[in-house]
Amino acid sequence: MSTSVKRACDACHRRKVKCDGINPCRNCSSAQLSCTYHAIPQKKGPKGSRAKVISELRETQRQTTLSSKVANRLNGVNSPPCSPTLAPTPGLLTSDMIKECIEFFFANMYPTLPILHRGRLEQQAMYADQNTDTYCLLTSLCAFMMIQPGMGIPGDPLGLDSLPGANLVSGNLLMEETLRVRKSYDHLESPTLNSMVTSFFLFGCYFGLELHNKAWFHLREATTLAHILGLQKEETYLQFDPIESSRRRRLYWLLFVTERAYALQRHRPLSLQATISLPTQNDDPSDTQAHTLNGFLHLVNLFRPFDEAFVALWNKTRNDCNPAYLAALQKQLTDALPTYLNSTENQTADLRTSQQWLRTMVWQLSIQNGCLSSNNDDPSMTFQYPVEIARDLVSMTSQFTQSSMEVHGIGLIEKLFDVACSLTDVLSLLPPNPDPFQLGPRDYLHDFMTLLSVLRNGDNRFLPLLLAKINDVLPRLVNPMLQSVPDTPANMCADVDIFDGFGNAGIGVASNFPGYNGNGTSGGEFKMEPDSDFNANNLQGMPAYDKRIEELGSPPNGDNSDNSPFTSPAIMQSPMEFPGLNDYGGFPDLSSPP
Numbered sequence: 001m002s003t004s005v006k007r008a009c010d011a012c013h014r015r016k017v018k019c020d021g022i023n024p025c026r027n028c029s030s031a032q033l034s035c036t037y038h039a040i041p042q043k044k045g046p047k048g049s050r051a052k053v054i055s056e057l058r059e060t061q062r063q064t065t066l067s068s069k070v071a072n073r074l075n076g077v078n079s080p081p082c083s084p085t086l087a088p089t090p091g092l093l094t095s096d097m098i099k100e101c102i103e104f105f106f107a108n109m110y111p112t113l114p115i116l117h118r119g120r121l122e123q124q125a126m127y128a129d130q131n132t133d134t135y136c137l138l139t140s141l142c143a144f145m146m147i148q149p150g151m152g153i154p155g156d157p158l159g160l161d162s163l164p165g166a167n168l169v170s171g172n173l174l175m176e177e178t179l180r181v182r183k184s185y186d187h188l189e190s191p192t193l194n195s196m197v198t199s200f201f202l203f204g205c206y207f208g209l210e211l212h213n214k215a216w217f218h219l220r221e222a223t224t225l226a227h228i229l230g231l232q233k234e235e236t237y238l239q240f241d242p243i244e245s246s247r248r249r250r251l252y253w254l255l256f257v258t259e260r261a262y263a264l265q266r267h268r269p270l271s272l273q274a275t276i277s278l279p280t281q282n283d284d285p286s287d288t289q290a291h292t293l294n295g296f297l298h299l300v301n302l303f304r305p306f307d308e309a310f311v312a313l314w315n316k317t318r319n320d321c322n323p324a325y326l327a328a329l330q331k332q333l334t335d336a337l338p339t340y341l342n343s344t345e346n347q348t349a350d351l352r353t354s355q356q357w358l359r360t361m362v363w364q365l366s367i368q369n370g371c372l373s374s375n376n377d378d379p380s381m382t383f384q385y386p387v388e389i390a391r392d393l394v395s396m397t398s399q400f401t402q403s404s405m406e407v408h409g410i411g412l413i414e415k416l417f418d419v420a421c422s423l424t425d426v427l428s429l430l431p432p433n434p435d436p437f438q439l440g441p442r443d444y445l446h447d448f449m450t451l452l453s454v455l456r457n458g459d460n461r462f463l464p465l466l467l468a469k470i471n472d473v474l475p476r477l478v479n480p481m482l483q484s485v486p487d488t489p490a491n492m493c494a495d496v497d498i499f500d501g502f503g504n505a506g507i508g509v510a511s512n513f514p515g516y517n518g519n520g521t522s523g524g525e526f527k528m529e530p531d532s533d534f535n536a537n538n539l540q541g542m543p544a545y546d547k548r549i550e551e552l553g554s555p556p557n558g559d560n561s562d563n564s565p566f567t568s569p570a571i572m573q574s575p576m577e578f579p580g581l582n583d584y585g586g587f588p589d590l591s592s593p594p
Contacts, residue, residue, distance in 0.1 A: 006021065007019075007021075007037070008021075009023070009024075009025050009027075009028060009035045009036060009037055010035075010036045010037060010038055010090065011025075011027065011028050011031070011033045011034070011035065011036075012025060012027050012028070015027070023035055023037070023129075034090055034091045034094075036088070036090050036129050037129055037130060038085075038087040038088055038090065038129065085184075086180060086181055086183050086184035087181070087184070088129060088132070088135050088177070088181050089177060092139075092173075092174075092177060093128065093135070093138060093139055093142065093174075093177075095125075097142055098125050098128070098138055098142065101138075101141055101142040101145040101146075101151075102118065102121060102122065102125070102141070104145050104148070104150075104151055105141065105145060106118055106289075108148070108150075108346070108407050109145075109148075109407065110289055110292070111289065111292035111295055111296070111343070111344045111346060111347050112295075112296070112299075112346065112347060112350060112407075112408070113254060114250050114254075114279075114287075114289070114292065114293060114296055115197055115200075115247055115250050115251045115254055116141075116197065116247065117243050117247060117284070117286075117287075119286070120243065124137075124194075125138060132181055132182075132184055132185050133185065133187065133192055133194045133195065133198075134194060135181060136178050136181055136182050136187075136194070136198050137194040137197055137198050137201075139174045139175075139177045139178040139181070140174070140175070140178045140197075140198045140201035140202055140205070141197075141201055142174050143170075143171045143172075143173075143174035143175045143178060143201065143202075143205050144171070144201045144204045144205050144208075146167050146168075146170040146171035146174060147167060147168060147171040147205060147208045147209065147409075148407065148409070149403075149406045149407075149456055150403065150406075151167065152167075168209065171205055171208075171209075172209075175202065175205050175206075178198065178202065179202075182198070188225070188228075191225040191228055191229055193244065193247060193248055193251070195225055196222050196225045196226060196229070196251060197251065199218050199219075199221045199222035199225060200218070200219070200222045200251070200254070200255065200258075202214075202218040203215050203216075203218040203219040203222060203258075204409075206218060207219075207409070207410070207411065208409045208410055210410060210461075212266060215262075216262065216266065216268060219255075219258060219259065219262060220271070222255055223255050223259060223271045223272055224271070226251070226252055226255055226272065227271070229248075231248055231249075231251070231252040231276070232252070232272065232273070232275045232276065233275070233276070234275075234276050234277060236248075237249060237276075242283060242284050242285065242286075243284050243286060245283070246279060246283035246284040246287070247284075249276065249277075249279050249283065250279050250296070252272070252276060253278065253279065253296075253300050254296075255272055256272045256274065256300065256303070257299055257300055257303045259271065259272055260303040260306045260311075261303065261354075261411070263306075263311050263314070263315075264306065264311075264314060264358075264361050265411075265414065267314065267315050269311065269315070270307070270308055270311055273307075273308075274304060274307075278297055278300060279293055279296070279297070280293070281293050281294075292343065292344055292347065294341075294342050294343050295341065295342075295343030295344060295347030295348070295350075295351060296347070298336075298337060298341065298343065298347075298351050299347075299350065299351060299354065301336060302333070302336050302337070302351065302354055302355060302358060303354075303358075305329055305332055305333075306358070310329070310365075313365060313369075314361075314365060319369075321365070321369035321371065323366070323371040323381065326362055326365065326366045326369075326371055326381070327378050327380060327381055329362050330359060330362050330363075330378075330380035330381075331380070333355060333358050333359050333362065334359070334380075336355060337351060337352070337355055345400065345401065345404040346404045346407050346408070348400070348404075349397075349400045349404040349405045349408065349412070350408050350412065352393070352396040352397075353393065353396070353397070353405075353408075353412055353415050353416065354415065356389050356392055356393040356396070356415075356419060357415035357416075357418060357419060359380070359385075359389050360386060360389055360418055360419050360422050361418075362380075363380065363385050363386060363389070363422065364422065366380075366381060367383070372385075383426065383429060384426055384429070384430070386419070386422040386423045386425070386426045387423065387426055387430075387440075387441045387444070389419060389422070389423075390419055390420070390422075390423040390441060390444040390445070390448070391441075391444055393416075393419055394444045394447045394448070397416075397447075397451060398447075402454060402455065405455060406455055406456055410456075410460060412455075413452065413455055413456070413460055413462055414462065416448060416451055416452065416455075416462075417448075417452065417462040417465070417466060419448070420445060420448035420449075420452075420466055421466065421469055423441060423444060423445055423448070424445060424466070424469055424470055424473050424474065425473060426441065427441055427442065427445065427473070427474060428473050428474060445470070448466070449463065449466065449467075452466060
């Protein structure tokens with residue numbers, strides 16, 4: 001849609017030609033230039049060669065395109081400096097990029113992040129160069145999309161998609177643009193829905209890049225803006241139309257869930273409480289994907305029990321931990337999701353993984369507070385409960401497609417890693433399986449290793465960390481070829497059985513992991529078979545049993561540092577660096593974890 005404005009566009013003003021005020025104007029269209037209105041009007045001066053000016057404009061805009069900036073950064077070449085006026089960079093955010101990123105978001109991310117309205121977003125996008133709040137929303141959205149697997153660089157004439165790290169560089173450049181332009185207006189004193197969503201997308205970018213201090217800052221900024229706008233009060237929503245009201249309500253609950261997950265992962269405090277009504281499918285009659293809200297509501301209900309009381313115990317600001325409370329919480333988690341989920345496959349993968357991860361977190365709190373035993377009638381209050389969790393999670397993940405898991409980013413991979421670490425700790429207590437044909441915890445651990453090496457091509461720090469932990473906890477079982485942790489886990493053969501060749505019956509059983517090549521189910525029924533690889537009686541009399549239990553339940557040394565890759569003291573390790581994971585070229589913000 002074209003609109004008429006009262007002043008000449010930037011290119012016509014620079015060329016000293018009459019502008020028709022249409023966006024895009026006729027002159028820019030014929031000269032193949034981006035039509036923008038960012039420049040501040042200057043005093044008139046002598047006219048120069050119009051042909052020369054057009055050539056200069058084309059060269060400037062060519063150098064400010066995202067593809068050119070990405071290529072320059074990958075090659076270590078300095079790009080032209082950004083505008084000192086904090087104005088948007090001409091040509092960086094093209095209409096093709098906006099269109100493709102919006103399409104990718106609503107096709108893949110919307111069921112999990114139902115916080116934008118497509119019609120209104122596309123309408124705002126037409127005037128992005130005239131509204132910095134909208135421009136920052138779009139650049140942050142595009143930055144978040146660029147770091148997702150399966151997303152290429154739209155309109156890329158240089159073929160950068162094939163270069164390692166090109167998408168990460170693209171996302172980083174768009175984040176830099178968002179933060180720079182955002183300084184040109186006060187988004188804190190007069191926040192909007194766009195302001196909150198921009199902060200959330202910045203959090204998502206930094207979280208995906210494992211820059212957790214910056215991620216926490218922007219998540220906290222988003223929750224603070226929610227408080228400023230009164231989203232914690234039900235009466236606030238009465239002043240907006242159904243579309244605006246529904247998106248604000250959904251955003252509040254999304255921040256509610258995200259803050260709780262981050263509190264458990266990074267030992268952070270909470271700021272949002274369950275003080276408003278949940279969204280419903282009828283909140284916005286124009287939402288064509290309203291049926292996907294079922295999965296979103298299941299996610300809210302999963303995290304709702306993890307309130308300030310639990311987080312205080314988790315962060316050790318309280319010490320009055322009650323075993324009955326933890327047992328009740330485990331039962332609540334077990335019953336939280338129905339056998340059949342009426343949700344998309346992407347949502348189902350997130351829900352099932354989060355459920356098992358939360359069960360693991362409660363178990364870790366239980367062992368830290370001495371609430372477990374080897375012969376408790378409640379399986380969730382026994383030392384071997386992580387074996388049951390791992391069995392269930394392996395069974396579930398085998399029914400998902402790889403893409404349905406990868407869309408949730410590094411957060412889901414970290415949850416798998418946490419479950420695998422707890423399983424590794426328990427494995428040190430268990431005797432070998434006497435039945436070579438019975439699947440057991442060692443097979444589940446092998447499946448987790450395969451998962452971590454397959455998801456996102458293994459380009460994360462968690463597989464090397466898991467191998468290091470296995471080597472530390474189970475040194476006599478690990479195959480000698482894995483004694484040295486690989487720098488590039490993506491190139492490591494994930495089919496190697498780490499328990500093969502040591503003579504114990506059942507240790508070398510082949511993995512049942514299907515390799516993620518089949519068709520996943522969408523919320524199908526998951527059937528769990530009971531595991532017979534362990535028995536509480538088998539634990540009695542083991543030489544190192546009491547010592548190992550003491551190690552698992554001992555408090556951590558030092559504080560809860562963000563630099564730790566683990567979420568609980570039971571699996572605390574020293575931070576490790578694997579430079580081979582970041583071989584796409586050097587730029588400071590992404591070269592290493594925080």
